[in-house]
């Protein structure tokens with residue numbers, strides 16, 4: 001568990017929990033309350049990457065610049081490390097209540113987490129991805145996969161930050177739209193970088209035969225159109241943030257731009 005958590009990674013999802021919670025009222029007072037939830041989402045994301053890299057799934061040897069978990073500890077320990085990270089994540093939500101998150105908000109956060117990370121969220125998206133390898137043909141199918149396997153955890157991060165920061169229903173709705181769009185743009189950008197990115201910066205293999213054969217946005221609509229879609233989604237995400245009229249939206253606008261300009 002520690003090996004994969006401490007391998008680094010960009011920590012985008014926890015950064016979103018913290019940033020959104022502070023953006024709503026423009027105050028850093030929510031920081032302590034948001035931290036346990038920020039850790040929970042990174043635990044879940046890290047478990048998903050450990051399992052995604054297993055031979056039964058993507059069969060990858062490198063992640064975050066290091067050998068994948070199963071390459072170091074064996075498949076059984078990698079599966080169990082993922083299981084334990086997932087379970088431990090849920091134990092952090094009560095901790096957020098002790099740090100000041102209202103109980104109603106914490107209950108809504110648990111409900112969102114089980115839905116958005118579970119069978120109708122991230123796990124469901126990964127299932128569709130695995131099944132899709134046997135004959136995926138349309139952009140609509142691919143969008144469904146991306147929205148669930150990637151956007152849903154981003155949506156969780158943003159919505160939980162919004163709840164901790166005391167967002168109104170309208171702000172929650174607009175921020176959910178922001179998260180959906182940056183999540184989708186992020187996954188398309190990930191597929192672009194899997195083809196043309198720098199291995200030493202990304203810490204994983206790029207442009208391999210497997211990556212070239214994967215049905216992705218670049219595979220289905222071409223590289224230029226994929227980049228145009230990423231730009232469009234980013235603009236739509238930024239418009240949603242502006243509509244939410246947050247006290248301090250600037251970091252959220254910057255994060256949307258960073259996700260498309262990133263090279264790792």
Ligand SMILES: CC(C)=CCC/C(C)=C/COP(=O)(O)OP(=O)(O)O
Nearest residue numbers: 048049051052058122123126149150
């Ligand atoms: C329940 C599980 C196992 C969920 C995995 C979800 C996920 C987003 C995996 C990485 O996607 P990817 O394979 O497109 O990314 P990368 O190129 O980083 O491997």
Ligand SMILES: C=C(C)CCOP(=O)(O)OP(=O)(O)O
Nearest residue numbers: 009010011012064150187190
């Ligand atoms: C959902 C995808 C695209 C898998 C990788 O996620 P990140 O690119 O956020 O991975 P880390 O920085 O956490 O390693």
